[in-house]
Amino acid sequence: MLLRYLLITTCCLAAAADPLLEIDAAFHRAYAEARAGALARQGPVLVVSGDSLQLYRGGTLAAEAVIRPPRYHRLKGLSHVPLAIRLAAGDRGRLASLRENLAALEPGTDGVRAPSLAFLDGALARGEVSGLDAYCAAMRGPLEALAREAAALELEAMEREVRAWRRDLLAADWDRVRVVVIGSHMAREGEVGWQFFTRLLGEAREGGRLVFAEEKWDPREALKLLATHMVDGDLGRAFFGDPDRMHRDVLAPGARIWLDSHPLPR
Template sequence: MNTNSKKNGWCLSILLTAMLCTGWQKPSAAEEQNQLSALNNKFREFYAAARGHEIEASTPLILCYADRLVLLNGSQREEVANIKDRYTTFKTVAHIPLALYCLLYKEPTIELSRQKLLDFKALVERARSELKDHDLSMKELDRQYKMVDACLTFIDKALAQKQISAKELQEFTRSLRSDILQNAYLAVSSQLAIIDQTVGNWRQKLGKDFDKIKIVIIGGHMPRLRNSNFQYFCRLLKEKEEGNRIIYMEGLNSESDALNLLGTHILDEGVAVSFFSDKWRMHRDLLSDGAAQYLKEHPPLTGK
């Protein structure tokens, strides 16, 4: 045996002796899994810290809720309501026929909903008497009366007939379509005018810092497509799509949720560029390419 072989043998003997003396055992599968979990948790910790850094550096920022705007600039915070009486009035009147549809579309006979109809009629009549006290022109007021009266007439018809066919309900709802859309236009015009004035004031206050502004729009799932506030900020910032300076958040509505989403967008853009040379790559599921390849090779329910 040569010197190197003897040396290697001694080293192995020493190592085995040390392992026996210290009670060394091969890690169990559970322990190895725990180490993987710990490793993944450490990634989450680093990611959260990096995201927090991006949040701190992200101002000035405008959070656009359905009913208010919030400007965050360093430690400063300013909030302005973007809904006033006109918006609420136009939208509420437009909701009257929608409420009737929701009540009647599944009930061809009225007996099951008769008391609800009577109660709703009384509520509509009380609201009608208050319309004159709201910020409407005479022409606008007359059109609201027309819509309300059409709804009251339909309620009386339903109560008298004791049933409403699907055809009758559809004829009623479609007869009010143009008025509903006009109310929607007037409501959103009121809101966007307030938003524009508020953003103009903030732009003047921020000066050159306004050029760095980012927007998070907090809204629901259904109004996401062509969302009115999203359209406004796209026009303002000359953005054609979401994800760069404008982010749409649905399903969550707290300020911390909005900040975390913004931080995620900014951090993931850096990740996407660093890993994939494509700043939009993290805007789709990281697993998406693999999923597409797998499903191409293994179509669902084919047994392949």
């Protein structure tokens, strides 16, 4: 009796299934398969990820190089000194700790150490922080100089490695190479690797040979995003005559039309 009830219930549920839900499920299955196929077929991929530049073939790491030398990290650490002072301005203990570590560094010509020590010494001697905004403004030039040198170091290393790989590993495949730049949300605009490859490939738009993988620090997820761009590019080209169409919210044009005809009160 129970078995008969279950069979009848199953048949009724199947008969009552929404065919549109079935179609939607079929689309998602086909989309996942298409993305997996694109990932398997794609040519060489260069991935810019933090300190390293990586070369993938068939989803497998084939080569890797460091693009941020030790000097880069020293510059980064020095640039964090004024930022740390501003953020710790209300905590005497943290300021004292910063002062101790800063004093332990070898004197340099970076323009940060000496004025920062002087500022901390004054704040600790008085028992209060004053002139913080003036100190921060004075650090603008040294911070920009550190950033320029750090960018140059990274770009020089990247150019050197890409030139060698292009000659030794990618001579026959260069026109098929795609690039994924992994980065954070706040550093997306003007990211160093992105600037480098937009100029090298002559392709500023995202979704063709160049993709920005925001916060996808696992290279496997970054490669999956690249495959998503490839599948969406084909769909956008086929249905809308625009390979970038699916890289934007599909509802965006309709939303603009509605908002234009329904002014919102302010």
